[in-house]
Amino acid sequence: MHNDSKRFDFFVRPVLIRILLVAVAMTIAIVIGAMIGYAIGGSNPFRVFLPSTWGHLLDFVR
Numbered sequence: 782m783h784n785d786s787k788r789f790d791f792f793v794r795p796v797l798i799r800i801l802l803v804a805v806a807m808t809i810a811i812v813i814g815a816m817i818g819y820a821i822g823g824s825n826p827f828r829v830f831l832p833s834t835w836g837h838l839l840d841f842v843r
Contacts, residue, residue: 816826819834828834 815829819829820826
């Protein structure tokens with residue numbers, strides 16, 4: 782039982798931490814990219830967080 786704990790700490794935990802860090806980095810990159818894209822379009826970059834913006838985007842995609 783104690784050997785399994787060492788194996789988890791040595792192999793699994795670093796992989797889970799890397800996956801979490803990549804997911805956080807991707808989320809930050811998407812948010813910053815959306816803000817930059819919205820600012821290039823000539824609007825306030827913080828409007829990208831409004832629900833109405835995403836509703837319009839979903840209507841456009843449908």
